[in-house]
Amino acid sequence: MSSRNSVSSALRLLEGPQTLGKGPGFWAGFAVVLALACAYPLFADGYDVGNNVYFFNWAFMALGLGLIWGYGGALSFGQTAFFGVAGYAYGVLTINLGDAYGLTFFSLVAAVAISALFAAVLGYFLFFGRISGVFLGIVTLSVTLVLERFMSQTAGPEWAIGSARLNGFNGMGGMPSLTIPWPGGDIVLFPDVALYYLTLAILVVVYLALRMLVNSRFGNVLVAIRENPQRAEMLGYDIRRYQLGAFVIGSGLAGLSGVLYTAWGNYITPSSMGMSAAALPVVWVAVGGRSDLTTTLFGTLLVLAGFQYLTIYGSQYALVVMGVLLVVTILAAPSGIFITLGALFSKGLRRRLKRERA
Amino acid sequence: MAILRTEKLDKWFGGLHVTDEVDFTVETGEVHCLIGPNGAGKSTFFKLVLGEHAPSGGAILYDGENITRAKPFERIRRGISVKFQVPGIFQALKVRQNLQIALQHHLQGATLNEEIDRLLEFLKLKDAQDQLAGSLSHGQKQWLEIGMAIALKPKLLLLDEPTAGMTPDETFATGEMVQALNAQGVSVLAVEHDMAFVRQIAQKVTVLHFGKVFAQGTIDEIVADERVAAIYLGEVHA
Numbered sequence: 001m002s003s004r005n006s007v008s009s010a011l012r013l014l015e016g017p018q019t020l021g022k023g024p025g026f027w028a029g030f031a032v033v034l035a036l037a038c039a040y041p042l043f044a045d046g047y048d049v050g051n052n053v054y055f056f057n058w059a060f061m062a063l064g065l066g067l068i069w070g071y072g073g074a075l076s077f078g079q080t081a082f083f084g085v086a087g088y089a090y091g092v093l094t095i096n097l098g099d100a101y102g103l104t105f106f107s108l109v110a111a112v113a114i115s116a117l118f119a120a121v122l123g124y125f126l127f128f129g130r131i132s133g134v135f136l137g138i139v140t141l142s143v144t145l146v147l148e149r150f151m152s153q154t155a156g157p158e159w160a161i162g163s164a165r166l167n168g169f170n171g172m173g174g175m176p177s178l179t180i181p182w183p184g185g186d187i188v189l190f191p192d193v194a195l196y197y198l199t200l201a202i203l204v205v206v207y208l209a210l211r212m213l214v215n216s217r218f219g220n221v222l223v224a225i226r227e228n229p230q231r232a233e234m235l236g237y238d239i240r241r242y243q244l245g246a247f248v249i250g251s252g253l254a255g256l257s258g259v260l261y262t263a264w265g266n267y268i269t270p271s272s273m274g275m276s277a278a279a280l281p282v283v284w285v286a287v288g289g290r291s292d293l294t295t296t297l298f299g300t301l302l303v304l305a306g307f308q309y310l311t312i313y314g315s316q317y318a319l320v321v322m323g324v325l326l327v328v329t330i331l332a333a334p335s336g337i338f339i340t341l342g343a344l345f346s347k348g349l350r351r352r353l354k355r356e357r358a
Numbered sequence: 359m360a361i362l363r364t365e366k367l368d369k370w371f372g373g374l375h376v377t378d379e380v381d382f383t384v385e386t387g388e389v390h391c392l393i394g395p396n397g398a399g400k401s402t403f404f405k406l407v408l409g410e411h412a413p414s415g416g417a418i419l420y421d422g423e424n425i426t427r428a429k430p431f432e433r434i435r436r437g438i439s440v441k442f443q444v445p446g447i448f449q450a451l452k453v454r455q456n457l458q459i460a461l462q463h464h465l466q467g468a469t470l471n472e473e474i475d476r477l478l479e480f481l482k483l484k485d486a487q488d489q490l491a492g493s494l495s496h497g498q499k500q501w502l503e504i505g506m507a508i509a510l511k512p513k514l515l516l517l518d519e520p521t522a523g524m525t526p527d528e529t530f531a532t533g534e535m536v537q538a539l540n541a542q543g544v545s546v547l548a549v550e551h552d553m554a555f556v557r558q559i560a561q562k563v564t565v566l567h568f569g570k571v572f573a574q575g576t577i578d579e580i581v582a583d584e585r586v587a588a589i590y591l592g593e594v595h596a
Contacts, residue, residue, distance in 0.1 A: 017451070017452065017455055217462050220455070220458065220459050220462060221459065223448070223450075223451065224448050224451070224459045227448040227449060227450055227451060228446055228447070228448055228449075230442075230446060231442075231446035231447065231448065231503075231506075232459075233430055233431050233434075234408070234430060234431075234434055234439075234440050234442075234446065235434065235459065235460050235463075235506065235510065236431050236434035236435045236463060236510060237431060238429075238431050239431075351490070355449070355450045355490050355492060355493075356450065
């Protein structure tokens with residue numbers, strides 16, 4: 001009985017003050033979008049479907065940054081550090097352990113845990129050292145750039161962990177894809193329809209879980225810290241713990257992105273932790289609207305698709321366009337494009353826009 | 359029995375002695391006002407009690423326990439609560455959610471909602487509960503913050519210029535709130551400029567001057583003290 005109560009009260013948190021969208025209308029829309037996403041492989045070539053898993057791979061890092069920055073008010077400019085650490089960790093683990101017996105999934109979990117642990121140690125010094133505002137961005141950016149430099153000079157044969165060569169600037173390859181153990185032959189999740197469904201399922205679970213998290217008591221305190229850290233502390237909350245908690249969860253999600261990306265392309269390079277890589281998640285999250293999970297998710301997918309389009313069709317200026325997009329967003333639509341455009345049609349969003357501008 | 363006592367509390371900022379070995383006591387159940395001219399060290403003393411500044415020397419005792427080294431949130435959890443001069447509320451959140459965040463420490467579910475409703479009634483904010491806190495009038499913001507402060511069920515309430523920027527009517531209503539809380543057993547320490555408000559609420563008044571306790575007594579004794587009048591006019595630099 002009590003367990004049923006706790007399940008139903010957890011489900012109630014899917015809607016709340018910290019998330020846009022409630023009621024049958026929203027969930028009907030959610031079901032339609034999910035159905036379309038599920039139906040997509042029926043109408044497309046397996047190769048294309050596999051390629052497009054790429055877009056989902058990044059969404060976790062964006063949602064994590066939305067949690068840390070949009071909800072917690074702490075701008076981390078170095079989420080790619082956790083992406084890279086987890087990607088390399090997956091490579092090292094799977095190259096040494098192999099892909100039998102579901103060990104790739106063990107490696108996935110272990111690599112995410114390693115990135116979360118790294119975030120816990122770094123975050124401890126950041127938040128318990130009361131580093132905030134622009135300095136938080138500078139320190140986190142420095143960390144990711146240091147990691148990029150470090151990994152770039154690991155070309156020599158002495159840089160190997162077990163049988164995994166780190167390979168310096170050229171990057172590490174040859175790690176196995178995610179592999180499901182199956183009687184009569186393991187199922188290898190090459191970039192194809194099966195990997196698409198797995199990644200989509202993880203994305204849906206993470207999205208819904210984050211909705212519950214931000215509408216919980218934890219989420220209440222997190223937005224309170226964003227609004228007024230002194231007042232939050234003077235209500236008896238140890239705000240450092242809450243900020244650290246959000247940072248570890250958000251960075252673990254960046255790690256999940258790193259693992260999924262590495263397993264998808266069987267490849268990871270130091271430049272995944274470089275300057276432009278570090279800036280891009282900030283652009284995705286800002287353009288979509290960082291103060292909400294749904295706008296963050298769709299903004300990320302939209303900007304990624306646009307970036308991909310520009311890169312493929314010959315433009316050398318995709319990165320410049322991203323920079324312009326960020327500047328325009330900050331000047332013209334600081335709440336993100338969805339909330340700004342939506343405000344043209346919805347009174348509730350107009351109110352929200354007004355208060356976010358205030 | 360003292361709810362709050364400082365013993366030779368001392369604070370230097372560089373070469374500036376802003377709090378000079380202050381021995382100060384708030385008795386349990388008392389409404390105690392702290393006054394003094396600008397630069398007397400009232401705000402610093404307030405921040406020392408809250409734990410926002412670490413003292414250079416001396417001790418702070420709360421309810422008999424030494425809290426000199428306790429972190430601000432630890433002091434709050436022991437039963438101190440504070441209302442700042444500039445309303446410290448969560449502007450972008452609804453009034454109701456502001457109170458919920460203050461109350462969710464110790465309450466949940468139906469009891470949480472009942473307590474929010476009770477507080478909204480007390481604060482005269484029932485009709486504004488679904489507004490954003492940032493859209494309230496200045497006086498209402500002050501009340502909301504008082505509400506958040508008392509939601510913690512404090513034993514000692516610290517008020518930093520609670521009536522700053524209020525109309526006379528709002529000031530008077532605030533005084534009635536403080537008296538109602540005091541009648542429920544809450545001890546109060548208020549830093550205040552408005553002497554009409556001090557007269558309305560204070561059972562005891564302490565005057566700070568150059569970081570030292572300059573005078574202490576009832577409001578009538580303080581008003582009658584010529585030396586106090588003189589420091590407000592800037593004649594005596596004792």
